[in-house]
Amino acid sequence: MVAKMNPDLKKERENASFDPEKITNFLYGGQESVKRKRELESLALNDPDYQHEDLNFMSREQQYETQLKKGILMVTKMKELKITSAQDQLFYTSAVLVSDVHPMSVHTRMFLPTLYGQATEQQKDKWLKLAENYTIIGTYAQTEIGHGTFVRGLETTATYDPKTQEFILNTPTLSASKWWPGGMGKTSNYVVLMAQLYIYGKSYGIHPFMLQIRSLEDHKPLPGVTVGDIGPKFGYDVMDNGFLSLNNVRIPRENMLMKYSRVEPDGTYVRPPSTKLAYGTMVQVRAGIVMFSGMNLAKAVTIATRYSCVRRQSEMKPGHPEPQVLDYVTQQYKLFPYLAAAYAFWLTGQTMMSVYTTSSSQISKGDISVLPELHALSAGLKALSSSMANVGMEECRLACGGHGYSHASGLPRLYTNATPASTAEGEHVVLMLQTARYLMKSYNQSLQGEKLAGSVAYLSGVQLVPAAGRTRNMLDLGALCDAFRHRAARIVGEAAAQLRSEMQGGKDQADAWNASSVDLTKAAMAHSQYFVVKTFAERLTDSRLDSSISAVLTRLCQLHALHGLVTNSGDFLEDGYLTGSDIRQARRHINALMAKLRPDAVALVDAFDFPDGILNSILGRYDGNVYQHLLEWAKASPLNKTDVHQSYHKYLKPFLEANRAKL
Ligand SMILES: CCCCCCCCCCCCCCCCCCCCCC(=O)SCCNC(=O)CCNC(=O)[C@H](O)C(C)(C)COP(=O)(O)OP(=O)(O)OC[C@H]1O[C@@H](n2cnc3c(N)ncnc32)[C@H](O)[C@@H]1OP(=O)(O)O
Ligand SMILES: Cc1cc2nc3c(=O)[nH]c(=O)nc-3n(C[C@H](O)[C@H](O)[C@H](O)COP(=O)(O)OP(=O)(O)OC[C@H]3O[C@@H](n4cnc5c(N)ncnc54)[C@H](O)[C@@H]3O)c2cc1C
Secondary structure, eight states, rough: OOOOOOOHHHHHHHHSOOOHHHHHHHTTTTTHHHHHHHHHHHHHHOGGGGGGGGGGSSSSHHHHHHHHHHHHHHHHHHHHTOOOOHHHHHHHHHHTTTTOOOOTHHHHIIIHHHHHHHOOOEEEHHHHHHHHHHHSSEEEEESSSSSSSGGGGOOOOOEEEEETEEEEOOOGGGGSEEEOTTTTTOOOOOOEEEEEEEEEEEEEEEEEEEOOOTTTTTBBBBEEEEEEEEOOOOOOOOOOOEEEESSSEEEEEEGBBBSEEEEESSOOOOSOOGGGGGGGHHHHHHHHHHHHHHHHHHHHHHHHHHHHHHOBOSSSSSSSSBBGGGOOOOHHHHHHHHHHHHHHHHHHHHHOOOOHHHHHHHTTTTOOOHHHHHHHHHHHHHHHHHHHHHHHHHHHHHTTTTGGGGGGGGGHHHHHHHHHTTEEEEEEHHHHHHHHHHHHHHHHHHHHHHOOOOGGGGHHHHHHHHOOTTTOOOOOHHHEEEEEEEHHHHHHHHHHHHHHHHHHHHHHHHHHHHTTTTHHHHHHHHHHHHHHHHHHHHTTTTTSSSSHHHHHHHHHHHHHHHHHHHHHHHHTTTTTTTTTHHHHHHHHHHHHHHHHGGGGGHHHHHHHHOOOOOOOOOOTOOOOOOOHHHHHHHHSSSGGGSSSSIIIIIIIHHHHHHHHOOO
């Protein structure tokens, strides 16, 4: 029997100004792609082999085991079903894994991409098939107990022995032990080991090496290898992040991944075109995190928005029925800016991926000129999107009141699994500083009359003319983009001036950089925000957009820009580019936009097209039948398996009896 839809949600859907299907098609790149997405999702969600008890009711060991079993089934079925394209795999795996990963995720996301990106053709012949077949399972072992951020400072060594033509691998100190790699604790039998290369006592920096860590027969650690799980974490329970130490482990010379740099049998070192090519896998994952963050934020906003239409609380007017909590403007102010941000990062994530694809094909053809722009853009956008998603997901949880704190909402698990995106693959301040480094270099080039291209083109010949006194329409997307561009250019310029003045005051470059780093981070943030606002606005100029959806998407874009502007108003006011009256106008527009978006809120989250199985949230159910399912879910909790829990007999009963006896 089809359950009846909650009447409030039904009404919301009837009153929307547009057909959400049109936006779904826009978000996923067309009708055909949406059709395929739904086919694959339904295949996964209706497959009985993937069904299991709620992970939230399990111990960590059980979660690991369940998700490993599921991961294995998933890769087997994808092969059988010939689900081969990256897009199809993403649709299918998202439905199987929901907001979790599986213990072999880093194999797929980093180990294989490292082989594709860093191995020679010969090495690919040797390992790729094995890795693609999951005959070997690997991870990306870079971070150590003592160093994660400072890759150049890693202590693991790979010392070349020309006599035997082998590398000797060692973690010479406690702090050199590898720590964190996903799937290394219990699952992987191989790693790509990032280690300092030494030849004849000379260091050549960090390079990738293929290393077998466990027997392919009985999975026991190989001689010289100590490996295990690092223990429970804030989230990510299903993943066996691991530690690894190495004691004089020898591997053949051919195990260094040598696409870009080489060690000849006699120990001659052949330099790569750029030492940063060894960081390629990190750049790829960072680019992916922009979209990943947009999608996670979209899930959280879907849950909180639907629930806010089902939830009724308090009296807005004495004696009147309790309103849907989404009718409180403060609730709209909690959610709508993140609804807009989810759209912004979703679309920017797509742009980032297409920049990545184009640039990486140029790099593989030997053109490394695109590397600095790709690195700076992906670092800044990864940092911005993941930190915004963190704040937004938490705000969505808070917007669900008490029920948001329950695992039934899906929000705690979504948050704890997604929040590492801010730290892993480059801590967010560290990455912002990388973007700032590129901005400083570009800005100085522009001062010397060089014409800049790509994301920093706007820094060329920038004229910082204060525009106070000018009347402007704060809803005009062109004017909003101009304001963000002006702010970014000004802050970049001021950070450069600050850096210069620190150096003129006697500091060396490194101390001056540290002293200016708050301003530098701010410059990178302003630059990345400008990129997002501009990208969002540009995507709306697509002539294929139907007018009904173009109107509502324009409102979201305006809200995204205006909210960013109002929350950073000091930046726009500081040099008089905007006036107090512009900011007041912006605030009024935000209120008006929220009122206009209110009737479309549910349709806008429906358009993300997350089926219930993927949202995995009782509060966010499509049919809105929240309370009945909350109760059913609670009844399934392991503590409710018996009316009287065994601990009553063990502890409570004797305690009560002893107390009674004392009366
Ligand atoms: C967990 C959930 C997350 C969700 C993930 C979502 C994924 C999305 C997909 C969705 C599915 C989910 C599946 C989950 C499975 C995957 C799980 C992944 C798990 C995470 C794996 C990892 O966590 S894995 C380790 C990553 N660990 C770092 O991330 C270290 C940061 N640390 C550095 O990355 C360097 O340490 C740092 C700072 C650059 C300095 O590097 P350095 O010291 O060598 O360089 P300097 O600063 O001296 O800079 C010298 C010059 O190099 C330039 N440059 C530097 N880097 C460059 C580069 N990459 N490309 C070009 N140029 C570069 C720079 O711009 C300068 O250029 P210039 O001289 O011209 O100014
Ligand atoms: C869930 C999860 C999964 C992971 N998976 C993997 C994996 O599969 N493989 C792998 O190799 N690693 C993995 N990592 C490790 C991850 O990449 C690192 O933790 C991350 O790069 C941050 O480095 P760190 O831990 O050294 O932080 P730290 O650098 O110690 O950061 C601590 C503080 O110092 C500040 N700081 C550090 N350097 C600077 C600087 N230069 N300027 C200003 N501030 C600075 C940071 O901003 C931060 O506030 C994973 C981590 C997590 C949490």
